[in-house]
Amino acid sequence: MAYESTDFKCHYIIFNDFLRLMISVIALQYHYPLKLISMAEFLTTSGTSHHIENIIMEAKQKLLLVSPYLKLSKTLHERLKDASERGVQIKIIYGKDELKPNESNSLAGLKSVELYYFENLHAKCYFNETRMVITSMNMYEFSEKTNREMGVLIDATQDKALFQKAVEETGSIIKSSEDISLRKTERRYYQESINTQRNMPKMGYCIRCETRINFNPSKPYCNDCYMIWSQFENPFYEENVCHSCGEFDMSTMEKPLCSDCHRKN
Numbered sequence: 001m002a003y004e005s006t007d008f009k010c011h012y013i014i015f016n017d018f019l020r021l022m023i024s025v026i027a028l029q030y031h032y033p034l035k036l037i038s039m040a041e042f043l044t045t046s047g048t049s050h051h052i053e054n055i056i057m058e059a060k061q062k063l064l065l066v067s068p069y070l071k072l073s074k075t076l077h078e079r080l081k082d083a084s085e086r087g088v089q090i091k092i093i094y095g096k097d098e099l100k101p102n103e104s105n106s107l108a109g110l111k112s113v114e115l116y117y118f119e120n121l122h123a124k125c126y127f128n129e130t131r132m133v134i135t136s137m138n139m140y141e142f143s144e145k146t147n148r149e150m151g152v153l154i155d156a157t158q159d160k161a162l163f164q165k166a167v168e169e170t171g172s173i174i175k176s177s178e179d180i181s182l183r184k185t186e187r188r189y190y191q192e193s194i195n196t197q198r199n200m201p202k203m204g205y206c207i208r209c210e211t212r213i214n215f216n217p218s219k220p221y222c223n224d225c226y227m228i229w230s231q232f233e234n235p236f237y238e239e240n241v242c243h244s245c246g247e248f249d250m251s252t253m254e255k256p257l258c259s260d261c262h263r264k265n
């Protein structure tokens with residue numbers, strides 16, 4: 001009887017210790033390691049936009065933007081300009097549509113931007129040295145709030161392996177991409193040649209589609225774009241380029257020239 005009682009006590013202690021051990025293992029599993037293993041954060045549309053913008057603004061040395069559709073919004077262009085002026089090396093990989101002259105020109109105007117074209121690109125990924133967003137959102141959509149997007153925010157130190165894999169994959173995409181050289185010469189050259197031949201009618205750009213049209217600040221649209229504009233007749237509707245120099249800048253029917261050209265004309 002006494003033996004049995006001791007045996008029972010002994011079993012009880014062993015079971016108790018085992019229980020405690022299990023509890024601490026479970027606690028460790030659920031609290032500690034999970035936080036260490038993954039800190040990836042789920043993002044909806046607004047969170048995705050917010051973090052892409054932060055990634056651009058907080059980049060110190062490098063910035064990689066992977067987005068099939070490359071269309072620069074005014075805000076995005078300004079953010080990239082600030083980053084390039086801080087000395088950030090910017091690499092942009094895109095894959096759909098040819099860049100419009102104004103977009104490649106405005107990118108060429110930025111210091112240290114490398115542009116790569118990869119035809120079958122479908123991934124969207126944005127990162128600097130510390131943070132990354134992998135998402136469904138294209139670059140040009142980051143200021144839009146109506147689309148339903150999803151994304152994941154990854155931290156370079158807390159999600160080291162995950163972050164590194166995406167960096168490597170981006171590197172691999174760049175290796176098989178076409179290096180698009182950014183030069184701003186074409187348009188400048190054209191303008192200089194216009195200026196030297198003063199008897200030729202001055203040419204301008206359609207402020208919406210960038211087609212070359214006669215220079216006339218009161219008619220800054222090509223016929224096709226004018227037809228569409230005239231359905232709404234909004235003189236403040238924001239367009240893409242300056243009617244005179246064709247540079248990427250906000251322009252409207254009311255103010256079709258950039259401030260530089262406005263001063264000159």
Ligand SMILES: [Zn+2]
Pocket residue numbers: 206207208209210211221222223224225226
């Ligand atoms: Zn047009």
Ligand SMILES: [Zn+2]
Pocket residue numbers: 242243244245246247257258259260261262
């Ligand atoms: Zn201009």
